[in-house]
Amino acid sequence: MTFQNGELVRIRGESLIYKVLAVTRTMITIIIMNPQPDGQHYAFNDKSIQAIDESRLEKIVL
Structure with missing residues (x-):
């Protein structure tokens, strides 16, 4: 999976959202x-x- 600057992500198994x-x-x-x-x-x-x-991240769509 590729990530780009500014995308919202979450560490797998956690609830906090990061940029x-x-x-x-x-x-x-x-x-x-x-x-x-x-x-x-x-x-x-x-x-x-x-x-x-x-590999520990998942993308978030709000």
């Missing part, structure tokens, strides 16, 4: 999206921005 910041081969850099679709805002912490293998 794709950068794509390099199979590693994707993501940042938490605020607000989430339910209106909640999440504080910035060590999991708010992360690089993750694309």
